[in-house]
Amino acid sequence: MAVDTSAVAKLDVEPGTLPETMAAWVIRQEREGEPKDAFQLEQIEVPEPGAFEVIVRVMAAGVNFNNVWASLGEPVSVFGYGDHPEFGHHIGGSDASGVVWKVGEGVTRWKVGDEVVIHCNQASYEDVEVHGLDPMAAPSQRIWGYETTWGSFAQFTKVQAQQLLPKPRNLSWVDSSSYGLTYFTAYRMLMDQCNMQAGDNVLIWGAAGGLGVFAVQLCKAAGANAVGVVSSDEKGELIKKLGAVDYVNRNEFREMMRTDDNLTDPAADKARFKGSRAFSNRVKEILGDAPDIVFEHVGRATFPTSVLTVKPFGKVVICGATSGYQLDFDVRYLWMKQKQIIGSHFANAYECMRANQLMAEGKVRPVLSETMGFEGVPHAHQLMHENKHMGKIAILVGAESEDEGKYEDGPGAIRAEVGA
Numbered sequence: 001m002a003v004d005t006s007a008v009a010k011l012d013v014e015p016g017t018l019p020e021t022m023a024a025w026v027i028r029q030e031r032e033g034e035p036k037d038a039f040q041l042e043q044i045e046v047p048e049p050g051a052f053e054v055i056v057r058v059m060a061a062g063v064n065f066n067n068v069w070a071s072l073g074e075p076v077s078v079f080g081y082g083d084h085p086e087f088g089h090h091i092g093g094s095d096a097s098g099v100v101w102k103v104g105e106g107v108t109r110w111k112v113g114d115e116v117v118i119h120c121n122q123a124s125y126e127d128v129e130v131h132g133l134d135p136m137a138a139p140s141q142r143i144w145g146y147e148t149t150w151g152s153f154a155q156f157t158k159v160q161a162q163q164l165l166p167k168p169r170n171l172s173w174v175d176s177s178s179y180g181l182t183y184f185t186a187y188r189m190l191m192d193q194c195n196m197q198a199g200d201n202v203l204i205w206g207a208a209g210g211l212g213v214f215a216v217q218l219c220k221a222a223g224a225n226a227v228g229v230v231s232s233d234e235k236g237e238l239i240k241k242l243g244a245v246d247y248v249n250r251n252e253f254r255e256m257m258r259t260d261d262n263l264t265d266p267a268a269d270k271a272r273f274k275g276s277r278a279f280s281n282r283v284k285e286i287l288g289d290a291p292d293i294v295f296e297h298v299g300r301a302t303f304p305t306s307v308l309t310v311k312p313f314g315k316v317v318i319c320g321a322t323s324g325y326q327l328d329f330d331v332r333y334l335w336m337k338q339k340q341i342i343g344s345h346f347a348n349a350y351e352c353m354r355a356n357q358l359m360a361e362g363k364v365r366p367v368l369s370e371t372m373g374f375e376g377v378p379h380a381h382q383l384m385h386e387n388k389h390m391g392k393i394a395i396l397v398g399a400e401s402e403d404e405g406k407y408e409d410g411p412g413a414i415r416a417e418v419g420a
């Protein structure tokens with residue numbers, strides 16, 4: 001059945017009642033590939049909430065890199081795990097704002113009609129790690145809308161009740177759909193994993209990207225000094241507006257990147273090392289010292305430079321590997337200078353709640369480059385795949401305009417012009 005994207009904001013059911021089917025952007029295993037082809041619009045059954053689950057009407061959805069990976073089927077296909085084998089489809093989308101539409105058995109903190117932001121971590125209530133260590137350590141831990149289906153690129157989504165956070169009243173549906181995954185990840189990396197302090201110096205790769213725009217703002221809010229790495233001066237100006245001390249345009253240091261060629265050719269590796277050294281010196285010049293923390297997610301291309309650049313006893317915190325996940329570096333710079341490498345992945349519900357509070361207080365703001373209609377889901381992911389975006393892209397689902405849902409004065413999202 002052809003799905004009419006212009007009708008997604010219209011519903012003919014009242015809160016508390018679910019329609020039988022809904023419009024959803026669906027990836028199926030047989031069409032994994034470029035995002036523009038992998039996502040197809042389908043009419044799908046609406047799920048019922050189980051115990052401690054909630055069905056949320058999606059008002060707006062945020063776009064993240066994880067569903068570029070889901071489209072491509074790389075580094076592994078999502079269809080092998082989570083609830084995908086049960087349902088056979090992937091409805092992606094790990095960020096949303098919306099309205100609680102139906103609650104399952106046992107849910108007491110939330111009721112039909114509540115306006116919410118959704119964080120993307122799921123874990124089973126029965127796993128002991130959830131109750132004493134960290135839900136991120138639970139064997140059942142999954143990222144909703146990536147490792148599970150029923151994500152936010154649909155009229156309704158199914159989540160665990162613990163994923164809900166109050167929607168800030170000063171932010172529109174679109175603004176509040178745009179930050180959860182990347183902002184909460186950056187919050188855990190800097191605030192908890194690195195215990196960032198006022199006065200710390202921080203180097204942030206991809207500082208105008210989804211994680212970077214929040215890492216920069218968190219540094220500013222905590223009194224730390226951020227230097228961002230970007231690939232254009234336009235992006236550099238954006239991050240200075242967000243509070244970075246300054247930026248480095250990585251195109252001036254192209255030779256520092258790890259590539260297949262300089263991995264196997266000692267002469268080329270010497271030139272790469274020289275490039276890394278020059279980059280480290282530039283960072284030191286800007287900050288007056290080497291960084292206490294390097295905020296990593298680029299991976300293979302930048303990791304040797306990160307380990308070299310961080311201060312003795314400093315921390316390289318890493319949550320991703322856009323350029324490749326087989327990392328190599330000269331370990332002497334790690335042990336001789338007693339540096340640490342810290343892995344980090346999303347955040348727990350408590351961290352999400354604390355970070356969301358900073359949003360409600362206007363101390364950290366969403367950064368939106370573009371808002372698209374529901375039809376824009378494949379295109380938005382394609383742009384991200386090609387690194388042609390800046391900040392975050394949001395998708396209108398139940399909301400019909402960018403300002404809908406903002407009830408109080410206060411700073412909304414920072415609108416960043418698209419460029420790159």
Ligand SMILES: NC(=O)c1ccc[n+]([C@@H]2O[C@H](COP(=O)([O-])OP(=O)(O)OC[C@H]3O[C@@H](n4cnc5c(N)ncnc54)[C@H](OP(=O)(O)O)[C@@H]3O)[C@@H](O)[C@H]2O)c1
Pocket residue numbers: 064065066181182185205206207208209210211212229230231232235250297298301302319320321322323344345346347384387391
């Ligand atoms: N584990 C987690 O919980 C978690 C959470 C969020 C994201 N991630 C992962 O982290 C990565 C970044 O996510 P994001 O949302 O920030 O993505 P993004 O919006 O695409 O931003 C990443 C930035 O990295 C820079 N970059 C890309 N390729 C590069 C290269 N070869 N060398 C140097 N810089 C490069 C680009 O900035 P410039 O071109 O301006 O330098 C880009 O804007 C992704 O792989 C994502 O899957 C993991």
